[in-house]
Amino acid sequence: MIPYGRQLIDKDDIDAVISVLKSNFLTQGPMVPKFEDVVSSHVGAKYSVAVNNATSALHIACLALELGPGDWLWTVPNTFVASANCALYCGAKVDFVDIDDRTYNMCSKTLEKKLKNAQELGKLPKIVIPVHFSGQSCDMQRIHELSNIYGFKIIEDASHAIGGKYQNQWVGNCRYSDITIFSFHPVKIVTTGEGGMALTNNKVLSNRMLKYRSHGITSDKSEMQSRPKNEIWNYQQIQLGFNYRMTDIQAALGVSQMNHLNAFITRRNEIATRYDRLLNDLPIGLPWQHQDSYSSYHLYPIRLDLSVIEKTQQQVYEALHRMKIMVNLHYIPVYLQPYYERMGFNSGYCPIAEQYYKETLSIPMYPSMTNKQQDYVINNLRRVIGS
Known part of the structure; x- marks a missing residue:
């Protein structure tokens, strides 16, 4: 049988996972931040947040950009349902922009026409998610120019595109977007078994996503509310979040895969x-x-x-x-x-x-x-x- 896609795992990958299994940490250890650093350094983004899958990454990206009821998110129809579902998770509404007949990516000309019409109707999107279909980048420069005119935020769904380039720079550097999403599902370019990552150059967005990833909890004393001195408070939940964390086992595989x-x-x-x-x-x-x-x-x-x-x-x-x-x-x-x-x-x-x-x-x-x-x-x- 010849599948349409599959992972490639070698001895180095297996040894990396075994090393974690023999260590003191299976989750929330040193490998997750190491994996985040490896990916963000490779693509040239300032911050990265590793999560359990790309769907979770899309969700927390939307939340970090404060998408909510009454808002609109636009994406393309030729994508996996997660690119649209993330809007619904936030109580927002979703709409679709047709694709270019050659690249199969979001058509920037169609997007512009739709934006002009939406402006007249008072239904402009808060977020637009271009999807880099099959690994080829969308026309991000033009989409970014339109975002400056019409005031929407951009999440690049680059689930297919780690290792790809746009204008001779790595996809994921967030030059033309607020947040970029990678997927590490087994059929993708590199794998962590299941996994995803959100990258950004905005520290505020990164901090928001970090909290959403882990139950809305912080251990940063500057963010914690004061409590009686005779009580132990080494963490506080300061907002509603989720358990979207990546394990050290997954991250170790990801670090090794990035070498390939x-x-x-x-x-x-x-x-x-x-x-x-x-x-x-x-x-x-x-x-x-x-x-x-x-x-x-x-x-x-x-x-x-x-x-x-x-x-x-x-x-x-x-x-x-x-x-x-x-x-x-x-x-x-x-x-x-x-x-x-x-x-x-x-x-x-x-x-x-x-x-x-x-x-x-x-x-x-x-x-x-x-x-x-x-x-x-x-x-x-x-x-x-x-x-």
Whole structure:
């Protein structure tokens, strides 16, 4: 079986985890801050907050930016549901911006039109979440320019994009955003088993997220309320928070995985280049890369030219699965999920994203994939689509 994506764990990774298991700390020890420092130093952000998964990171990022009832959050439809659900967790409302037909990222021109209309209606978003789909950065400079005009905050959902670059700088440096989110799920670029991280250059936002991560508790005496001197108060809960902490076991794996990040990205780009060369004569659309972007290639999505291929998208999907090539679909537009349809969203709301959804499949992409395995994918894709 050839999956669409998978983790790559080596002996160094295993030894790092075993070392923690033999130590005095399994959680809330030295490895979490070390992992935070490794990631923030690599991408060039000032502060980082590691959490148990990227969904939690999105949630506390929204809370830190004071999203709440009556507010709007906008994101794209071709993403995992967490990019939108984080608004609902805060009691806010969510809306969607259609994508660019080449990058599959949030279309800045469509965003601008939607913002102009929302301003007239008095429904401007408090937060916009561009999603760096498949590892390629959005047009962050333009989105940032629009944020200065219309007054919204920006959370980059870079769950696919650690190791990628925008304008020759690492994704995650928060140059054009308030907060950036990374995911460390097993199919992502580097993994901690489950895990996520929020990065920012704003100390106030970092401190807020740190409290939200751990029950709203602080041990900082400057933040604690005075209590009788004969009582022991070495921590206080000063707000409502959550148990979103990452363990030292996860962080140790993350530190070790970060040692492989550049090699992982190089190999993913090699696989992508080989796909580009060996698939370019087929009736499929290949991923287009903007000159400002260096993709981490979390995914390699292809678009089937169904006017030429004598099969449906589902038939191609099922045929490849029978061949043990576990292609996947990224993503069903969020607003077409039953939960969101009950909010009033209907088909046709973001036509470019819907057309993409009807034509796309993500074919295998992971750093341990061999050329022989890739050849198997390519040859059987040729058989299935009849070329």
